[in-house]
Amino acid sequence: MQVYIPTPLRSYTNQPFVEAQGPTLGALLTDLDRCYPGIRFRMVDEQDQIRRHIRIFVNGLPSFDLAHGLQPADEVFIVQALSGG
Amino acid sequence: MVGKKKTKKVAKPARKSKRAAHARAEKNSHNLVLVSTRKGAWLFHGNAARTNWRADGPHFLGQIVNHMVLDPRDGKTLLVAASTGHLGPTIFRSTDLGRSWKEVTRPPAFRKVGDGEKGRTVKRSFWLAPAHANEPGVWYAGTSPQGLFRSEDGGQNWDAFSGLNDDPQYRAWMGSEQDGTPDGPMLHSIIVDPRDPKHLYFAMSSGGVHETTDGGKNWAPLTDGMEVVEGFEVKNLAFHDPHCVQLCPSNPNRLYQQNHCGIYRLDRPSKTWKRIGRAMPKEIGDVGFPITVHPRDHDVAWVFPMDGTTVWPRTSIKGEPCVYGTRDGGKSWKRLAKGFPKSQAWWTVKRQAMAADCNDPVGLYFGTTSGELWMSRDEGGRWDYMARHLPEIYAVETAALK
Numbered sequence: 001m002q003v004y005i006p007t008p009l010r011s012y013t014n015q016p017f018v019e020a021q022g023p024t025l026g027a028l029l030t031d032l033d034r035c036y037p038g039i040r041f042r043m044v045d046e047q048d049q050i051r052r053h054i055r056i057f058v059n060g061l062p063s064f065d066l067a068h069g070l071q072p073a074d075e076v077f078i079v080q081a082l083s084g085g
Numbered sequence: 086m087v088g089k090k091k092t093k094k095v096a097k098p099a100r101k102s103k104r105a106a107h108a109r110a111e112k113n114s115h116n117l118v119l120v121s122t123r124k125g126a127w128l129f130h131g132n133a134a135r136t137n138w139r140a141d142g143p144h145f146l147g148q149i150v151n152h153m154v155l156d157p158r159d160g161k162t163l164l165v166a167a168s169t170g171h172l173g174p175t176i177f178r179s180t181d182l183g184r185s186w187k188e189v190t191r192p193p194a195f196r197k198v199g200d201g202e203k204g205r206t207v208k209r210s211f212w213l214a215p216a217h218a219n220e221p222g223v224w225y226a227g228t229s230p231q232g233l234f235r236s237e238d239g240g241q242n243w244d245a246f247s248g249l250n251d252d253p254q255y256r257a258w259m260g261s262e263q264d265g266t267p268d269g270p271m272l273h274s275i276i277v278d279p280r281d282p283k284h285l286y287f288a289m290s291s292g293g294v295h296e297t298t299d300g301g302k303n304w305a306p307l308t309d310g311m312e313v314v315e316g317f318e319v320k321n322l323a324f325h326d327p328h329c330v331q332l333c334p335s336n337p338n339r340l341y342q343q344n345h346c347g348i349y350r351l352d353r354p355s356k357t358w359k360r361i362g363r364a365m366p367k368e369i370g371d372v373g374f375p376i377t378v379h380p381r382d383h384d385v386a387w388v389f390p391m392d393g394t395t396v397w398p399r400t401s402i403k404g405e406p407c408v409y410g411t412r413d414g415g416k417s418w419k420r421l422a423k424g425f426p427k428s429q430a431w432w433t434v435k436r437q438a439m440a441a442d443c444n445d446p447v448g449l450y451f452g453t454t455s456g457e458l459w460m461s462r463d464e465g466g467r468w469d470y471m472a473r474h475l476p477e478i479y480a481v482e483t484a485a486l487k
Contacts, residue, residue, distance in 0.1 A: 008171045038188045042172035046194035047204040053171040082170040 001070065003032065004077040009043070012036040025056065026066030028076065043078065053082040116442060117182075117484040118450055119163075120458060121150040124476035126165060128183055135448055135462050138471055144183055152437060154213045155484040156239075158221050164240045166210035166226070174209045176226075178240050193226050193234040193243040195250060205230055205250075212437070214275035217282030227272030231259045231289050247301030255304070258292045260323040266290050273436065274330035278337050286330065286340070293325035294342070310358035312346040328374045329436040336383035341415075343376035343388055343436070350415050361415025365390070369402055369409065369420075375439035379447055379464075384414040387421070387441070387449060387465060389434040400431040408449070410465045421461075424468035432457070437480035444485075452478025
């Protein structure tokens, strides 16, 4: 499925949309990490929690759960969520 | 047309001479100052006389760079501890002085805990330290919240070192996140005894100074003589706040420490720190963050005193910046402020942001939170700024290029 990559992570993918697969959000991120080594740890910490200033939307709805089930036609948007100077 | 041609003719040699000057500076480049900031990193290349500096940067623009260190054992490997507002902490590596960078394979991370247990998360790698000269490729890292990590492959893969991160007693001394600095609790000042790779020190803000003599199998606190903030219990290590500890390369038995509560010296095998900051002028006091030692004279050290009164402003005292230096092991201190603004300069210098080079006379460097980089070519006798308008400076390191 298509995954949107925010600008802070483009140094890994070099493009805004990439293809990745997985039956869950966690599996999808693991697949992404296989293609772009290191990218998962920047988004998910060592306790398997999505980092505080990363937001993931599946078909437009926010998800905070790596066990969230995915269908091949789903759209996943990873976005940055931080303000300040 | 003619005018245009003329301009071109003038411009061309100018560009050439600029390039030639760069090439000359590069060829004669002997000094390197590594500057880590809240929004990127810079390398300043200096000639042997330290009179001309070329800024190379920003590297990692916008990224929070806590520390950048050149491996003194190979003179070419740079490690950078970086994170961003959004992304988790990582480490980048370069083997060509920053012309190219590669993220390491496995940056420091705490143990993943089981269900029902509360695990910790590395927010940033804060302090990078090359291990002993006889251990090429081995590095240590201190993190926030406090953790101690080691890499044995040049910084590519990092593992928890010595069981400290999960030790119940050390976890108690590390305290909660509330017991740390405004930027979080941090493990810093990782020091390797140049005579013995198994003899290490580190410090925690908060949590005290600690030592191992058996390569991390056993650790023991080293806090006797250190004071704590009035009202706190001195026996509780969680209240001890060493800001920066340095070992004298010319005498590895001597350590200096800038603490939240004073400046100290320790001469091993003694285990009791002596508060040498008592000899500072009363109106200046002995509060500060960084301390820097002379590479060849164990009686010489420098501090940047800061205002620790009332609400802890942590600025220069009265807005009049000054470095204080001792040349007799802390028995007396001299104000070194020639070249600094005489008023209305409210600088803060963080604990990693002051460094000495190995030249003779020694060059001193420090960076301010307001983004100024200052240097002295004569051990503090006279100060000039090297750069202004950088982002908030977190760390300054020096290196001599071979």
